[in-house]
Amino acid sequence: MNRKHQEIIASCWHALLLVLAMYSTALQAAPSSLQQQINDAINLYVDETHNGGFEQIEVDIQPVDTRLRLSDCESALELEHRPRNRSTGRLTFKVSCANPENWTIHVPVxxxxxxxxxxxxxxxAKGTHLSPSDLRLELRDVSRLYGGYFKTIDELVGFVARRPIPAEQVMNPALVDPAKMINRGERVVIIGEGHGLSIRTTGLAMEDGAFGELIRVRNTSSDKVVEGRITAPGQIKVSL
Incomplete structure (x- = not known):
């Protein structure tokens, strides 16, 4: 065999090995019908669970171990996820099939x-009364923001920074306090409502309070102490 024939044979072997490698890679990349069924079921479950509650959802499903040799499921797959107290982040899906063989697997998602x-x-700065100019909306991954967050700037207007807050910080309830609407010793308006009546009088606040909080106020006319809910700066409402 001359050198030219050897080069032709070597070239053919190289081409064959390349085709086999590409074919093997394609087989590994292409999901089986069962894997596709699991992917479709989990994606549908996620869509129904969140029902448009977020701007964008990305789902990463770990492939099923092919060594399990599971039969294709002829019925709808049954799904549960853990932990149950959240629906984003790292979860484990319990995937069950009743027909034709009863099997259950756990899929990390x-x-x-x-x-x-x-x-x-x-x-x-700490103590700043927040205004719209201090804040902005930004698209963020909220999957692991277990401390909570705010979806509108209006929710924070009038709140006070509890501590120094750096730029780009996700705002959460632990960073802010409601702004005080009444200070202890301040003269306030007491509005009593009930049974079709509305009575207005004045009193002195016995404690500080923010919007929606209950505080004690001493009625300056009767000297009685009443408890009312703050509804506006310098104003509380009590039930008659």
Whole structure:
């Protein structure tokens, strides 16, 4: 065999090995019918669970181990996820099939949820009364924001920074306090409502309070102490 024939044979072997490698890769990449059924079921479950609650959802499903040799499921797959107290982040899906063979597997799934949430636009000093100029909306991954977050700037207007807040910080309830609407010793309006009646008088606040909080106020006319809910700056409402 001359050198030219050897080169032709070597070239053919190289081409054959390349085709086999590409075919093997394609087989590994192409999901089986069962894997596709599991993917479709989990994606549908996620869509129904969140029902448009986020701007964007990304679902990463770990492939099923092919060594399990599970039969295709002829009935609808049954799904449950753990932990039950959340629906984003790293989850484990219990996937069950009743027909033709009764089998159950556990599939790791990572769900990223993206939403427009409130972040600090600039550094905010402790004690600052927040205004729209301090904040902005930004698309963020909220999957692991277990401390909570705000979806509208209006929810934070009038709140006070509890501590220094750096720029780009996701705003959460632990960072802010409601702004005080009444200070202890301040003269306030007491509005009593009930049974079709509305009575207005004045009193002195016995404690500080923010919007919606209950505080004690001493009625300056009767000297009685009443408890009312703050409804506006310098104003409380009591039930008659």
């Amino acid at each position: 990572t769900i990223q949820a993206f939403d427009n949430i409130v972040v600090s636009d600039l550094p905010i």
